[in-house]
Amino acid sequence: MTSAVSFQKVSRHFGKVKAVDAVDLDVAPGEFFAMLGPSGSGKTTCLRLIAGFEQPTAGSISIFGERAEGVPPYRRNVNTVFQDYALFPHLNILDNVAYGLMVKGIGKAERHKAAEEALALVRLPGFGGRRPSQLSGGQRQRVALARALVNQPKVLLLDEPLGALDLKLRENMQEELKALQKALGITFIFVTHDQGEALSMADRVAVFNDGKIMQVGTPQDIYERPSTRFVADFVGSSNVLPPDFVQRYSGQHRWGSLRPEAIRVGKATRGDGVSARLVSANYLGATTRLALDADGLRLHAVVPAGTKLPEEGEALVLTFNRDQLHLMDEAG
Amino acid sequence: MRSDRSQKSPLGLKIAAGLGLVFLHAPILLIFVYAFTTEEKSYQWPPPGLTTQWFAVTWNRPDVWEALSLSVRVAAISTAIAIVLGTLCAAAVSRSKFFGRETISLLVILPIALPGIITGIALRSAFALTEIPFSFWTIILGHATFCVVVVYNNAVARFRRTSGSMIEASMDLGADGFQTFRHVVLPNIATALLAGGMLAFALSFDEVIVTTFTAGQQQTLPIWMLEELIRPRQRPVTNVVAMVVVLVTLLPILLAYYLTRDGDQIAGSGK
Ligand SMILES: Nc1ncnc2c1ncn2[C@@H]1O[C@H](COP(=O)(O)OP(=O)(O)OP(=O)(O)O)[C@@H](O)[C@H]1O
Ligand SMILES: [Mg+2]
Numbered sequence: 001m002t003s004a005v006s007f008q009k010v011s012r013h014f015g016k017v018k019a020v021d022a023v024d025l026d027v028a029p030g031e032f033f034a035m036l037g038p039s040g041s042g043k044t045t046c047l048r049l050i051a052g053f054e055q056p057t058a059g060s061i062s063i064f065g066e067r068a069e070g071v072p073p074y075r076r077n078v079n080t081v082f083q084d085y086a087l088f089p090h091l092n093i094l095d096n097v098a099y100g101l102m103v104k105g106i107g108k109a110e111r112h113k114a115a116e117e118a119l120a121l122v123r124l125p126g127f128g129g130r131r132p133s134q135l136s137g138g139q140r141q142r143v144a145l146a147r148a149l150v151n152q153p154k155v156l157l158l159d160e161p162l163g164a165l166d167l168k169l170r171e172n173m174q175e176e177l178k179a180l181q182k183a184l185g186i187t188f189i190f191v192t193h194d195q196g197e198a199l200s201m202a203d204r205v206a207v208f209n210d211g212k213i214m215q216v217g218t219p220q221d222i223y224e225r226p227s228t229r230f231v232a233d234f235v236g237s238s239n240v241l242p243p244d245f246v247q248r249y250s251g252q253h254r255w256g257s258l259r260p261e262a263i264r265v266g267k268a269t270r271g272d273g274v275s276a277r278l279v280s281a282n283y284l285g286a287t288t289r290l291a292l293d294a295d296g297l298r299l300h301a302v303v304p305a306g307t308k309l310p311e312e313g314e315a316l317v318l319t320f321n322r323d324q325l326h327l328m329d330e331a332g
Numbered sequence: 333m334r335s336d337r338s339q340k341s342p343l344g345l346k347i348a349a350g351l352g353l354v355f356l357h358a359p360i361l362l363i364f365v366y367a368f369t370t371e372e373k374s375y376q377w378p379p380p381g382l383t384t385q386w387f388a389v390t391w392n393r394p395d396v397w398e399a400l401s402l403s404v405r406v407a408a409i410s411t412a413i414a415i416v417l418g419t420l421c422a423a424a425v426s427r428s429k430f431f432g433r434e435t436i437s438l439l440v441i442l443p444i445a446l447p448g449i450i451t452g453i454a455l456r457s458a459f460a461l462t463e464i465p466f467s468f469w470t471i472i473l474g475h476a477t478f479c480v481v482v483v484y485n486n487a488v489a490r491f492r493r494t495s496g497s498m499i500e501a502s503m504d505l506g507a508d509g510f511q512t513f514r515h516v517v518l519p520n521i522a523t524a525l526l527a528g529g530m531l532a533f534a535l536s537f538d539e540v541i542v543t544t545f546t547a548g549q550q551q552t553l554p555i556w557m558l559e560e561l562i563r564p565r566q567r568p569v570t571n572v573v574a575m576v577v578v579l580v581t582l583l584p585i586l587l588a589y590y591l592t593r594d595g596d597q598i599a600g601s602g603k
Contacts, residue, residue, distance in 0.1 A: 053500055073503040086501035090519040100505035103515065151505065 002065040004029045004155055004187040005050055010059035012045050019045040021211035022059070027155075027189060029064075032181050034198035035191045037208030038234065043191040046208075047157045050189065051080050064154055074103075079148035080157040083164075085140045087132040093119070093143055094128030100151040118146040121180070138169045145180075155187045162197065174201055195235045199223060207231050224259070227329045232257040239263070239299050241325070249322055255330045262324040263301035265290065265310070266317045273317040274299075278310050294318065360578065367571035375567070386568040396573060399556035406468070406552060407536035410475035411483075414532045415525055417476075418483030423517075426491035437488075444481040451477055452545030459546070466548030474546035475539060479532035486528030486592070487521055494520045527591045530584035537581055553577060 007025035011018065020042045027033045035043045048054040049061060052073035061068040063078060079100070087096050094115050095102070101111035112128075119125055122142040132140060141161060148156055161177075162170045178201050181188045192198050198205045199219040206216045207230075215227045226232035229240050238257040246256035266273070276294035288309065292299045301318065303309075310316055367386060369379035390396055424430075425437050443451055455474050464470060494517070502512040540554045551559065553573065560570045 051504060053503075072508070073500070074506045074508050078504075080501070080504045082497050082501055084497055086497040088498060088501075088516060099502070099507075099515070103502075103505065103507040103511045147505065 034202035036198040041208040042211040079153040085144040118150040260300045260302040273319040390572045403553040414479035414483045422487035443477040448541035456545040474542040475536040483528035486524045490524035527588035530588040534581040
């Protein structure tokens with residue numbers, strides 16, 4: 001099966017800045033694909049390469065099997081939901097949504113009907129007569145989505161679409177976007193720097209750092225089996241364990257990771273394990289996050305709320321199942 | 333909340349402001365009054381009598397019509413040239429980064445900062461050097477130098493406020509460069525262009541200094557008026573023409589003022 005989007009050793013350098021550097025990528029048709037990474041890691045540049053606003057300085061891009069280099073944005077069957085929505089202030093909502101059909105020469109009655117349907121799809125029926133300035137941030141976001149979807153793109157690109165929304169609205173929109181993607185079967189490529197958002201929504205996640213992809217995999221892969229220290233650290237604050245420590249438990253001199261919730265915390269009297277002292281406890285609602293000091297190594301553990309907490313400075317013993325200890329690709 | 337809004341301005345300040353306004357506008361009213369005077373050789377205060385005969389006299393003088401027609405044609409063509417060049421220039425300066433961009437921006441604005449007499453002398457010597465005879469077109473060239481600036485200034489401000497991602501959004505939705513210009517860029521800068529164009533028209537219409545250096549035997553309306561003041565015959569005709577000039581230039585300026593004010597609100601609310 002041909003990939004929806006495929007990158008072969010794609011680079012986009014701006015002078016000395018390697019915004020995207022020798023990236024290989026395959027997104028399957030109908031997939032919800034997330035690009036996750038810190039600020040400046042090249043996510044937006046990747047999207048712009050797919051949309052056609054940037055040309056690669058090396059490598060090749062294909063979209064559904066067709067070479068994309070040199071094809072202008074308006075001839076690609078790809079649409080974008082921009083981070084600042086980029087609605088047209090001089091047009092009302094209906095004409096904003098119908099814009100793509102208008103420039104394709106579709107008649108007024110037909111394109112307005114399609115736009116109404118798209119607005120209903122994003123749950124904004126009857127908003128067509130308003131101006132963009134008369135909508136809330138969340139509503140503008142939906143209009144931007146409808147404006148892209150009305151063109152029935154093969155690939156929809158979303159650049160931090162929920163970035164400007166408050167927490168509650170964000171969570172609602174996450175669910176809606178996911179449901180919409182399932183219903184329409186369009187390939188979604190979704191950029192975010194929020195790991196929770198990427199893990200909860202995507203079929204697969206690519207973790208970016210410094211213009212390179214560090215790891216691609218399912219949310220479980222990324223979360224439980226990070227391949228590098230960077231991924232372990234960035235995706236959900238795993239404990240990163242140095243090679244000397246890992247060798248004692250696995251026999252291999254490699255970097256390892258251990259999820260905070262895999263650590264059991266007990267009193268010092270309970271036999272063998274890693275001896276540690278409690279540094280601080282952070283109440284997080286459903287859980288409490290403990291910062292521990294094991295002979296100079298800082299570890300984090302998570303215990304359910306309601307557990308009786310040890311005193312600060314108290315001597316403790318940490319235990320974990322050895323199969324929870326994940327060995328990373330990096331050797332010591 | 334502005335706290336000073338509730339405070340009353342002191343009486344002294346009000347009187348000063350009133351006097352200022354009288355000082356600015358009384359001479360203009362005086363011109364209007366003299367358009368109706370019965371005394372044609374000198375400006376006598378108070379006017380010995382009032383009459384409307386000068387309107388008829390003005391209407392029947394071919395030299396007035398010639399000058400008026402020349403001024404209108406010059407202003408219209410200079411404005412048209414300014415709109416095209418000023419918009420293109422503003423688009424280049426605000427849309428792309430290139431070497432010497434700031435310098436170009438400064439060079440475009442310079443003609444309006446320079447005294448008109450410098451522009452006039454420079455153009456005159458340039459025409460003499462290249463042996464271009466003075467004509468309708470040399471006047472237009474002179475006027476275009478400052479008309480371009482006015483349009484450019486208006487357009488560049490609006491371009492800055494039109495977010496670049498709007499143009500990308502248009503391309504993304506399938507519009508090519510021309511369609512994007514027609515459906516997105518133009519509607520967003522239209523009021524700015526109209527305002528710039530009207531100001532340019534008004535500036536060109538009453539320009540004297542540059543025109544004296546670049547015109548040959550032809551007389552634009554303001555130059556005709558200057559000449560006319562020296563003649564001691566039918567003086568109120570000049571005043572009638574002055575009234576017309578005030579109206580012709582004031583209306584576009586007022587309209588431009590309202591258009592840009594309105595445009596600010598439209599462009600600002602899209603964000
Ligand atoms: N047009 C450009 N010219 C020069 N450098 C650029 C350009 N566009 C991006 N860059 C650089 O490329 C790098 C990657 O930028 P990019 O916008 O792709 O990051 P990002 O992952 O989207 O970050 P964020 O999460 O902050 O949006 C950055 O260092 C940025 O400064
Ligand atoms: Mg970005």
